[in-house]
Amino acid sequence: MMCLSGRSVQCKQRPRKVLRGLYSCVLRLGSGFGIGTLETDPYCQWRRGWIGKLHSGEVLDRQCWAFSAVISPLKLQGKSLTMELDWIRYLAKILPRYPRLVVGIGDDAAVLDWGAGNYGVVAVDVVSDGADFCLREIDPALAGRKALAVNLSDLAAMAAQPVAAVVALGLPRQDARSLAERVYEGLLALAEDYQVAIAGGDTHVWDGPLFLAVTVLGLPGPGGIWRRDGAKPNDVILVTGSLGGSILGKHLHFRPRVREALYLAQNYEVHAAIDISDGLLLDLARVAEASGLAAEISLQAIPVDPAAERLSREKGTNRSPLEHALSDGEDYELILAVPPQEAQRMLKDPAVGVSLTAIGRFVEGEGLWHVEGNFRARLEPAGYVHGHSHQPFGK
Amino acid sequence: MMCLSGRSVQCKQRPRKVLRGLYSCVLRLGSGFGIGTLETDPYCQWRRGWIGKLHSGEVLDRQCWAFSAVISPLKLQGKSLTMELDWIRYLAKILPRYPRLVVGIGDDAAVLDWGAGNYGVVAVDVVSDGADFCLREIDPALAGRKALAVNLSDLAAMAAQPVAAVVALGLPRQDARSLAERVYEGLLALAEDYQVAIAGGDTHVWDGPLFLAVTVLGLPGPGGIWRRDGAKPNDVILVTGSLGGSILGKHLHFRPRVREALYLAQNYEVHAAIDISDGLLLDLARVAEASGLAAEISLQAIPVDPAAERLSREKGTNRSPLEHALSDGEDYELILAVPPQEAQRMLKDPAVGVSLTAIGRFVEGEGLWHVEGNFRARLEPAGYVHGHSHQPFGK
Numbered sequence: 150m151m152c153l154s155g156r157s158v159q160c161k162q163r164p165r166k167v168l169r170g171l172y173s174c175v176l177r178l179g180s181g182f183g184i185g186t187l188e189t190d191p192y193c194q195w196r197r198g199w200i201g202k203l204h205s206g207e208v209l210d211r212q213c214w215a216f217s218a219v220i221s222p223l224k225l226q227g228k229s230l231t232m233e234l235d236w237i238r239y240l241a242k243i244l245p246r247y248p249r250l251v252v253g254i255g256d257d258a259a260v261l262d263w264g265a266g267n268y269g270v271v272a273v274d275v276v277s278d279g280a281d282f283c284l285r286e287i288d289p290a291l292a293g294r295k296a297l298a299v300n301l302s303d304l305a306a307m308a309a310q311p312v313a314a315v316v317a318l319g320l321p322r323q324d325a326r327s328l329a330e331r332v333y334e335g336l337l338a339l340a341e342d343y344q345v346a347i348a349g350g351d352t353h354v355w356d357g358p359l360f361l362a363v364t365v366l367g368l369p370g371p372g373g374i375w376r377r378d379g380a381k382p383n384d385v386i387l388v389t390g391s392l393g394g395s396i397l398g399k400h401l402h403f404r405p406r407v408r409e410a411l412y413l414a415q416n417y418e419v420h421a422a423i424d425i426s427d428g429l430l431l432d433l434a435r436v437a438e439a440s441g442l443a444a445e446i447s448l449q450a451i452p453v454d455p456a457a458e459r460l461s462r463e464k465g466t467n468r469s470p471l472e473h474a475l476s477d478g479e480d481y482e483l484i485l486a487v488p489p490q491e492a493q494r495m496l497k498d499p500a501v502g503v504s505l506t507a508i509g510r511f512v513e514g515e516g517l518w519h520v521e522g523n524f525r526a527r528l529e530p531a532g533y534v535h536g537h538s539h540q541p542f543g544k
Numbered sequence: 545m546m547c548l549s550g551r552s553v554q555c556k557q558r559p560r561k562v563l564r565g566l567y568s569c570v571l572r573l574g575s576g577f578g579i580g581t582l583e584t585d586p587y588c589q590w591r592r593g594w595i596g597k598l599h600s601g602e603v604l605d606r607q608c609w610a611f612s613a614v615i616s617p618l619k620l621q622g623k624s625l626t627m628e629l630d631w632i633r634y635l636a637k638i639l640p641r642y643p644r645l646v647v648g649i650g651d652d653a654a655v656l657d658w659g660a661g662n663y664g665v666v667a668v669d670v671v672s673d674g675a676d677f678c679l680r681e682i683d684p685a686l687a688g689r690k691a692l693a694v695n696l697s698d699l700a701a702m703a704a705q706p707v708a709a710v711v712a713l714g715l716p717r718q719d720a721r722s723l724a725e726r727v728y729e730g731l732l733a734l735a736e737d738y739q740v741a742i743a744g745g746d747t748h749v750w751d752g753p754l755f756l757a758v759t760v761l762g763l764p765g766p767g768g769i770w771r772r773d774g775a776k777p778n779d780v781i782l783v784t785g786s787l788g789g790s791i792l793g794k795h796l797h798f799r800p801r802v803r804e805a806l807y808l809a810q811n812y813e814v815h816a817a818i819d820i821s822d823g824l825l826l827d828l829a830r831v832a833e834a835s836g837l838a839a840e841i842s843l844q845a846i847p848v849d850p851a852a853e854r855l856s857r858e859k860g861t862n863r864s865p866l867e868h869a870l871s872d873g874e875d876y877e878l879i880l881a882v883p884p885q886e887a888q889r890m891l892k893d894p895a896v897g898v899s900l901t902a903i904g905r906f907v908e909g910e911g912l913w914h915v916e917g918n919f920r921a922r923l924e925p926a927g928y929v930h931g932h933s934h935q936p937f938g939k
Contacts, residue, residue, distance in 0.1 A: 236724065236747055243732070247741035249707055259743035261708055263763065267662045273710040273759060275748040312644055313656055315668040317712065317757035329631065337638070346642035348654035352631055353670040357752030362712035364668060364759040368658065 255439075256377050257306035257424060260369070270367040270374070272303035277319075277360035282401065284359055289328055290335030291401045296361035297336050299426065301343060301405035302481040306424040308375045308414035309367035311343050311407060316350035317362040325354045332361065343407060372414025375422035380440035380486035384420050386509045387492060390482040392429055393457025393474030400479040409503050410483060417495055421486040428476035433484055434517055434530040440486070445520040446509030446528075451475065476530075486511055650834075651772050652701035652819060653762070665762040665769070667698035672714075672755040677796065679754055684723055685730030686796045691756035692731050694821065696738060696800035697876040701819040703770045703809035704762035706738050706802060711745035712757040720749045727756065738802060767809025770817035775835035775881035779815050781904045782887060785877040787824055788852025788869030795874040804898050805878060812890055816881035823871040826925040828879055829912055835881070840915040841904030841923075846870065871925075881906055 240254050251268065252260035258272035276296045278284040284292065297314060304311050316336065320329055329352060340347055345365070389406055406424070413419060421440055425432045429451070437444040448471060457473035460466055466473070487495060489510075496505055509520065517528040635649050646663065647655035653667035671691045673679040679687065692709060699706050711731065715724055724747060735742055740760070784801055801819070808814055816835055820827045824846070832839040843866060852868035855861055861868070882890060884905075891900055904915065912923040 233747065236721070239725075240728070240742075240745070243728075244742050245732075245736065247708075247739065250741040250743055253741070254744050259708070259710065261741075261743060261761065263658060263662055263664065263707075265660075265662065267658055267660065269658065269664060269761070271708070271710055271743055271759075271761065273712050273744060273746050273757075275712045275714065275746045275757070277714070277748060277750055277752070280748065280750055312658075313642075313654070313666070315654065315666055315759055317668050317670045317759075319670065319672070319714075319752075319755060326631070330634075333635070333638070337640075341640065344642065346645040346648070346656075347635075347639050348645055348656060348666055349649050349668060350635070351668050351670045351757070352628065353672060353675065353755075355672055355675055355753070355755075357672070357714075357755065358750070360714060360748075360750075360752065360755070362668075362670070362746070362757035364666075364710055364712075366656065366664070366666065366761075 252374070252376060257303040258309065258365075258367075260307070260374055268369050268374070270304060270307055270309035270369060271364065272300050273362060273364040274299045274303065275360055275362045278358040287401065288335070289331035289359075290338075292359065292361065293332035293334065293336035294339050295335075295401055296332075296363045297339050297345070297365070298403060298405050299481070300363050300365040301339075301345070301407055302403075302424045302426070304365055304367045305406040305410040306375065306422050306483060307367075308370045308372055308410045308419070308422065310370045310411060311345045311365055311367045313346040313348040314340065314363050314365045315348050317364075318350060318352045319357055319360040320352065320354045321359055322354055322356065328359065332359070336361075336363075343405075370411045370414050372411070372416070372419075375410070375414065375419055376439075377421055377423050377436050378439035378441075380421040380436055380442055380511045381488070382442060382511060382513050383489060384486040384511045385489050385492035385507050386433065386444060386446060386511065387485040387487055387495065387505050387507055388425070388429070388452065388482055389485075389503045389505060390480065391452040391454035391474075391504070392425065392480045392482060393454045393470060393477045394460040395454075395456065395477055395479040395481075397456045397460055399454070399456060399481075403479075403481040405481060406483050406503065409501055412501060413485070413495065416498075417487065417491045419485050419487055419491075423484050425480040425482045425484060426478060428478040428530070429480070429484070430475050430517060430528060431478075431530040436484060436486060437511065437515070437517065440511065441515075442511045443514035443516050443518060444509060444511055445518045445525075447521055448475075448519055449521065450506060450508045452504070452506045452508075454480075647769070647771060652698040653704065653760075655702070655764070655769055663764050663769070665699060665702055665704035665764060666759065667695050667702075668757060668759040669694045669698065670755055670757045673753040682796065683730070684726035684754075685733075687754065687756065688727035688729065688731035689734050690730075690796055691727075691758045692734050692740070692760070693798060693800050694876065695758050695760040696734075696740070696802055697798075697819045697821070699760055699762045700801040700805040701770065701817050701878060702762075703765045703767055703805045703814070703817065705765045705806060706740045706760055706762045708741040708743040709735065709758050709760045710743050712759075713745060713747045714752055714755040714757075715747065715749045716754060717749055717751065723754065727754070731756075731758075738800075765806045765809050767806070767811070767814075770805070770809065770814055771834075772816055772818050772831050773834035773836075775816040775831055775837055775906045776883070777837060777906060777908050778884060779881040779906045780884050780887035780902050781828065781839060781841060781906065782880040782882055782890065782900050782902055783820070783824070783847065783877055784880075784898045784900060785875065786847040786849035786869075786899070787820065787875045787877060788849045788865060788872045789855040790849075790851065790872055790874040790876075792851045792855055794849070794851060794876075798874075798876040800876060801878050801898065804896055807896060808880070808890065811893075812882065812886045814880050814882055814886075818879050820875040820877045820879060821873060823873040823925070824875070824879070825870050825912060825923060826873075829925040831879060831881060832906065832910070832912065835906065836910075837906045838909035838911050838913060839904060839906055840913045840920070842916055843870075843914055844916065845901060845903045847899070847901045847903075849875075 237255060244254060249262045251262050258270045261269045263269055282292050301311055421436050423432050423436050433444050451474050453470045453474040457470040460473055461468055461470045492507060519526045519528050632650060644657045646657050653665045656664045658664055677687050696706055816831050818827050818831050828839050846869050848865045848869040852865040855868055856863060856865045887902060914921045914923050
């Protein structure tokens, strides 16, 4: 429940039936409370809203609207993540196993056995207008870039070498051709950087919003494949780069950690890895759960990105920079589980090409823990279990 | 121009600006003519229409509306195909070449060199509500089935052995979960038939219509890969199955010719192949063009499906069964270019598992030709060059 004060404005819309995924909040309205609801695109901010069941007349707290608009991406993300996790569990249960499928649904990418000791790595991710970017506000080239980049990040999380991609593109009818050209321009520039061949595609002009479903194909790097489930007790938890505030720009411009991953896999022992697409705590929880371990981290050690500070300060999100770093998502950095001695060597190696930070370790047990000296408290993966994205601590 | 007579009805909508892809026709309205426009989903029939620039008042010929609704899939297909061909040519020009990409954009599937003499085959196709099926009218399981089937058909056209698929799924918010389950049910049943592992996917709940972008991965079959560009002069043109009228049901229920292709590739010399997704004439033209040859066919030899006859008779399409067989699309049968002696053997082989028909041969030259004895006339790929989908012959 959020209780906010602020200037009240007249509500112009009557309550109506809710048909689609909505974000709800509770408003303090003078002496009473009301239920406010906001339909949002995470990246396009809010679009439509209404309030209902008001105790003190048809008034709406504008402050709350602005606030909701800013936090809704996180809230919505939490909601869709819960659905996504359920769905992945369901699929993992119903999908038949085949001998050629070495790593199936549930990791960052799948690994296929092509026979004769040859393996392929494959990942697919969809990005679309409204969910992953706001086409009204960005150069479409950035949408194309992001569509490939999020997939390359999945290959990086497996320490795989990207080889090729195929591109399924859904284009709104208006200016479809010129939009397609801009989208491809951004995608191809990144593909060239990573020497990824665009092997094929399907371009679909339709009545829906822009979407891009890129499938990337790769080969295991010379250091072998990383998985989520290989962490061992005492492994140090390392993260690349710095975290939080990605929505201010990094989510469109990040560099997938492909080269860094290939270098590390070839030169160090790494037991498990994942990329941070849904927030540090959530993705860390995935590695811990898959490995059957607990993860202990020091909140003081988290490398907070300056963007997380800007987001907290300038956008009035009511969340500290650290909270953003823990749960914002779309950092596309890597979490690694590394034996202690290897971690020590790694942290001193300038050839890694990106900053590395030790933030904790894996231990026997389960769950996420905040540990500082003798203090130990349970952490909840933000925006995931009960949607407490602005209160990740406690219990 | 179509001049139709029929009962006239009052037009209720004023002309307005056309923003999206529309199908136009010319109406005879009493003593004058009018311009009619119809916005359609090929599979959901018409949805919205208006007329403008009337010479004789605001009247609309209902007959034309019905007629348009039936032929619009073909017309729209022609239109989108022209765009698609332009776009593929553009991509083929701008996409850089990489050594690992053995067959790139422009064939049914791409072929990748994984190193050490290993090759992979990959194809992606999008199907969506409104463009490839009408979700209001079908079991969603059939949408899932079709999404995989069209891709398996692409692998069949390369004589490749399917191994795995990844599934990018866009779900409308309402009843997303139960819709996803039904879609997967159809998809998985077909996957099991062909022993295709679902290796991964991305499920995206959004404000757009249902779409499925399935990427299939395969291995070259024991008989090697077929391409479009290998036809040689004197090769016999064979087609599997029978053609036309697919929209009456086959487009949802067809069996991709994977087994047939693998058997033929292993036991016979086949110079080139393609699957019939956009109509016999158009797909045949693609093989001829890619191989630098002309294709001569006997119209009397075309195996016309009973559905083409039903479509012509019952739906009043104003097109003969033969015309449907030549240009309807979505048959998902194979066109093969085969040396004459091999073709003779093939035609007598009951183990092929599907009927085969010799419909003509490839010769030096260019274009498509109708040949019966001494008579030779040029054919135009229907719905492709100028949108003459109901007049494929002539010149």
